[in-house]
Amino acid sequence: MVISTPTLWIHGKAVIGQGREIENIDPALDDVLNTYTTASATQIDQAVMAASDAQKKWAELPIAERANILYRTAALIDTHQEALALLEVKDTGKPIRDVVKDDLPSAAEALRYFAKASVTLSGQSNHTGSDHFFYTRPEPLGVCGAIGAWNYPLQIACWKAAPALITGNALLYKPAELTPTSAVVLGQLFQEAGLPANLYQVLLGDAQVGQALVDHSGITKLSLTGSVETGQRVAASAGQSLKKVSLELGGKSPMIVLPDCDLQQAVIGALWGNYYAQGEICSNGTRVFVHHSVLEAFITQLTTALKSIRIGLPQCLSTHMGSLISRTHRDRVLHAIQQAKNEGAECLFGGHIPAEFCDKGAFIEPTLFLCNTDSLQIVQTEVFGPVLCILPFTDEEEVITRANDSPYGLAAGIYTQNLMQAHRIAAQLQAGTCWINAYNVYPQGMPFGGYKKSGIGRENALTTLSEYTQNKSIYVAMKPMEHPFVC
DSSP states (O other): OOOOSOOEEETTEEEOOSSOEEEEEETTTTEEEEEEEOOOHHHHHHHHHHHHHHHHHHHHSOHHHHHHHHHHHHHHHHHTHHHHHHHHHHHHOOOHHHIIIIIHHHHHHHHHHHHHHGGGOOOOEEEEETTEEEEEEEEEOSEEEEEOOSSSHHHHHHHHHHHHHHTTOEEEEEOOTTOOHHHHHHHHHHHHHTOOTTSEEEOOOSHHHHHHHHHOTTOOEEEEESOHHHHHHHHHHHHHHTOEEEEEOOOOOEEEEOTTSOHHHHHHHHHHTTTGGGGOOTTOOOEEEEEGGGHHHHHHHHHHHHHTOOBOOTTSTTOSBOOOSOHHHHHHHHHHHHHHHHTTOEEEEOOSOOGGGTTSSOOOOOEEEEOSOTTSHHHHSOOOSSEEEEEEEOOHHHHHHHHHOSSEESEEEEEOSOHHHHHHHHHHSOOSEEEESOOSOOOTTSOBOOEETTEESOBSSGGGGGGGEEEEEEEEESSOOOOTTOO
16 A cells, blocks of 8 residues: 555646645644645546546446455454554544544444345336336436535545445545545545556645536536535535536534433434544434433543543543544634534533644644523534533423424434333434434444435435436337327
């Protein structure tokens, strides 16, 4: 595996961009890791044309051969786990223990899952009469574009590349501006695994490069993981050319703690749903509705757990919580915390920059608020940091109404020993994923995506294959047709 300064990955090789220069910064140490240049409009055009030529031959390849390439790429991720983990840590500021335990295995498993799922790619045949029959066949869309997010760089690249490639498409991938490295290395691993050139290409850049992919007439589908605001712009632009889109966007997800729950498990769920990965996860359950009868006990147990979280340098195996993605983002989170205090939210824990990291990195303490109203800005908007809001409630009908009172609908969690009640509540929550007595668990094969402003389409499951294919119906006449104008 070649590891170097991030470059474009086009025509099966590393290519220096012709656009503007961007500094790639380690958010935990404030070090400039390297400087890379973005793709130019000419390079984007060249990549699209090359992908179009390569895709036609790729679509004709037996699907078992395409699957074998995905399997081999997954094995290479396993082989190079240590080097890949260090790349992810330097780009993101995430603790290395998280990357090794979750991020890299999820990336490899996505490739394996869609390689296996390829056996389900088939059409239907229907004999509806003696004079004809028809059948359908799923066909690739052609050249697809994808824009990734910075919180799970390699995982998101694999989540998008695997279904696109296995269905016979080519993919042009733009990683997030702040985390460019691993997507390029994935291109190197695909090549080592035998993927023909130009089927997976990486175009580094900022929002301007992303917009160029959305607007390009040679790209038939665009997949985005990002904010709601970015998703709205992408959907509006794609609508001009009627591009197919899938959007995995933000959330402000509810977690409901009922009085009969296993309180320790509910606290563990709150930790997974708010503080893991520095809280930089779109599905986080940041609105935690706690029944008034267990409110005090929940706060006591959660506060005790927060005291044990070790904030530190991401490369240290003992670190629980690393750095946020940038100082700019940390300052946005701090602003949201201060605004919540000004509006009357009670800060029960944290809310500051750790003393030992005041002059270095983008670190912030895990933060806990008790909120007496749902109208607070911090309850309504996505913070994307380690900030949890506790909201007391009294009865089931009330909490369902309040949980659904949001423009988002990405995820939800329910903690109770009463499974009848759990299923009843889950059926009424407006969310794409509902966990019962768990949170932020993503097994391969479980569709992931949102309701309302949290997105369009699904990732990570069989249904994702339909996001990258189009159905063709073929009618076959079994006898001559009659003349339409002869009596």
